[in-house]
Amino acid sequence: MSANIEKTVYINLARYTQPDAGKSWWVFLSASIGAALFMFLGFYVYQFGWYYSLIAYPFVWIFWSRLFIIVHDCGHKALFKDQLSNDIAGTIAGAFTTVPLPLWRFIHDQHHKAVGHLEKRPINPDLWTLTVEEYKKASIVKKLIYRFMRNGMVRVFIAPAMLFILGRFPFPNLSWQSNVSIIAMDIVLFGVGYLVYVNDAFLMVTIVYLIPLYVWLSFAAMMFYMQHQFEDTHWYEGEDWSNYKASIHGSSYMHFGPFMTWMTGNVGYHHIHHLNAGIPFYKLKKANASVAQMLKVKPISFWNCIPSLKKKLWDENKRELVPFKDI
Template sequence: MACTSANSLLQLKCSSSHQTPLLNSRRNISAGSFNLKGGGLIHKGFVYRSQRQFIPRSKVGVIRAVAIPLEPAPVESAEYRKELAERYGFNQIGEPLPDTVTLKDVITSLPKKVFEIDDVKAWKTVLISATSYALGLLMISKAPWYLLPLAWAWTGTAVTGFFVIGHDCAHKSFSTNKLVEDIVGTLAFLPLIYPYEPWRFKHDKHHAKTNMLKEDTAWQPVWKDEFESNPLLRKAIINGYGPLRCWMSIAHWLVVHFDLTKFRPNEVKRVKISLACVFAFIAIGWPLIIYKTGIMGWIKFWLMPWLGYHFWMSTFTMVHHTAPHIPFKYSEEWNAAQAQLNGTVHCAYPQWIEILCHDINVHIPHHISPKIPSYNLRAAHKSLQENWGKYLNEASWNWRLMKTILTVCHVYDKEQNYVSFDEVAPEESGSIKFLKKVMPDYA
């Protein structure tokens, strides 16, 4: 099983002429000195039999035996991790991070310069996004119908850059002037009709509780009891976490960010201001677009790029934290350093996407410390590779990676991390089986 602790494996060889193995099975056995007594394993004065019975030391005879440790458990094996990486579409699956390593240890290993805010670099990202977005709108206005999908892809990616700018503002890594950050963040989110403050409050919790069951506000595995509760809901979940998953952030945007009851009393005032800005943009911006270009113009110039943005919003988020070997854990088992360093994925995309989206997919250092500005993420990642490289999960975007996430990472399972829908409900998971057949498997 990936990313869970395997049981110890011992092989005990008798010193008789036949050297018959007396025990060759997986057991939860404490570390220490062991001897074999009367067919059982003695540790701290007791005999451990395969039937899990404990017998006092005084009632057994002694035979000579030697305990020989075999290979490490698969999760600790470099060869097994390499096999998993190939299977899942990763370049590297990191070693498990020791429990003794703290998030502070990782943060203090980073150069201080990666935390420095540079106003020139910050406003350069605004210039890149504004220019690329304007170019995208021009392309949409001039492109023949058969080139519109390319224009929409460019414009949707460009407007994702606005989201990343607002994302830096929310983390207080855009400017030393906090009022400027709030204004820029609110304005950057407006073309996406995304309320800045509600998103900021929920996103802060995602960083504080990354991959924590029931607490992380980004992706969560599907709960089996919820999945089995209602046939209609089950069908919606299968399609939502399968073929429609690259647009599931739309549901998250709608359900989470506009409901005042989901926020603490001290947050509600700022939430209302953000909602007022969004509704003002809808009330003024949409009629202007329709007045100038008609309903089809609204679809061409706003809706299709917006859907392109949500494609990246969904895809980036699920790739950052979702893989068969990356566990979600309950709060009592959760470890901050493991979740942020071991549970976050660095994924390299084509260069034009990296530029337009301001390196947001250099994501591990961002989870080590969200105070690192987007333009310093690559330098921070280089430092992490030098100091913690063997623990990192790294990939370059490929079809096998996407196919793994869309067809495997579904229902929460403590032992396996995830169980796919077609294992839990094979008769109703036709869309998942279809994806397994038609999606390319190139890595």
């Protein structure tokens, strides 16, 4: 019976993988133009007083969030039918927040291959997660590093800077396309940095661009955390793992209000996305409705996820995340 349900779920979701070219171009162009206009507004009003630039912050965050889901979908080649359109839109959208499309495509593909799989954690760029036994056997230095990396304050205030800085360096374990995209982005950033320096515009760029980017990356880091590190998440081993189980039990279904759902591009339907990454973000809600009765996954709210920040280790006996105090 469960095998039949699984097959039916995949068949139903496959019906939503065809992108609507008109809608795809609309969401890309509207988000790009919106972000560019409000970034320009921030720079323009700076001349009248730095505090006027703060007016642009919430609007920039909104359109950056929309642009990021576009980068995400282009990375999966889901926003457009053809590769070229996905590459063009994803590259432009990624430039706003310095996210090279090939880099994102590579690391995110690795994530999809290994999500919820304990044995594939080394190739999964998700948040570092140790089991209780691994933590007990770890050296004092490793335990301290792990506690630092899993600290909520680090996640909010330090992770954004780490994401930005580490994203500037090529690594041998990345694909060559990823490393080329990093170098290309670094060349562009160096050129922009030189113009900022010669025009003595560092303070302006910091207030109008770098500070809102830092805050937005903090928001993005928290969203990434809650997609797989929630109260009832599951991890699997060996043949017990399947994409189906990892998607519906190890990926969150978060309930947001209408505005937050629109701003984040239906990111709350993360379990549906992992079941079929080829569905454009604007079809996720309808895709979820088509299989909701079969999956019976209960949605969780943003606030319900906050207590999960205390859960740091996977207990293989209890089959759940537990806090440090429980060991």
